[in-house]
Amino acid sequence: MAEKAEQQSYLELLRKAKKELPQPTSSGERWEIPKVDLMTEGRATVVRNFEEILQKVRRDAAHLTTFMLRELGTAGDYENGRLTFQGNPAPKTVQERLNDYCRTYVICSECGRPDTHLEKDERTTVLKCEACGAHKPIQARRARAAPKPEPMVKEGKVIEVLIQDVSQRGDGVAKMEGYTIFVPGGRKGAQVKIMIEKISGNVAFSKIQP
Numbered sequence: 001m002a003e004k005a006e007q008q009s010y011l012e013l014l015r016k017a018k019k020e021l022p023q024p025t026s027s028g029e030r031w032e033i034p035k036v037d038l039m040t041e042g043r044a045t046v047v048r049n050f051e052e053i054l055q056k057v058r059r060d061a062a063h064l065t066t067f068m069l070r071e072l073g074t075a076g077d078y079e080n081g082r083l084t085f086q087g088n089p090a091p092k093t094v095q096e097r098l099n100d101y102c103r104t105y106v107i108c109s110e111c112g113r114p115d116t117h118l119e120k121d122e123r124t125t126v127l128k129c130e131a132c133g134a135h136k137p138i139q140a141r142r143a144r145a146a147p148k149p150e151p152m153v154k155e156g157k158v159i160e161v162l163i164q165d166v167s168q169r170g171d172g173v174a175k176m177e178g179y180t181i182f183v184p185g186g187r188k189g190a191q192v193k194i195m196i197e198k199i200s201g202n203v204a205f206s207k208i209q210p
């Protein structure tokens with residue numbers, strides 16, 4: 001009799017322990033980053049299985065949408081389970097952005113499992129792993145650096161400038177990119193095409209082009 005009661009309380013304990021354990025969401029099978037299913041609609045691209053992707057990564061639609069649009073550098077909308085955005089990037093590029101998202105916001109860096117969720121406190125977002133208990137603050141992602149524009153003021157380059165002033169010697173003076181550009185023959189107020197001949201410090205010498 002006592003033995004039975006003991007057994008029962010053991011089962012009870014077991015049941016209780018099981019209930020308190022974090023529930024793994026995937027059934028032990030290997031989790032893979034979902035593959036994007038794209039369709040071109042004129043100059044726009046549609047991620048047809050966006051809903052499915054959201055379910056798989058278990059993240060907020062707005063969060064993933066914002067990330068994808070920002071990383072792809074485009075505009076778009078999440079509607080009716082599909083993500084539609086402007087432009088036709090290579091499918092590989094779209095997939096890579098989703099991979100980036102999963103590596104940053106879904107997959108636990110400790111155990112490699114996707115059974116995680118995001119927790120936000122005042123300043124940081126923390127990725128908490130339900131499988132191994134790890135939590136790791138997410139580094140603020142820097143926006144993809146825009147390609148640097150070519151400098152305009154460069155020896156040998158032909159550019160258009162506005163003559164803003166005239167120097168004591170009578171040369172026209174233009175300003176651009178922090179340079180003072182001397183333009184012999186340039187009249188104040190004129191828009192002229194010049195070739196940069198020489199740069200010295202923040203002063204450039206130029207010649208009016210025909």
Ligand SMILES: [Zn+2]
Pocket residue numbers: 108109110111112113129130131132133134
């Ligand atoms: Zn983990």
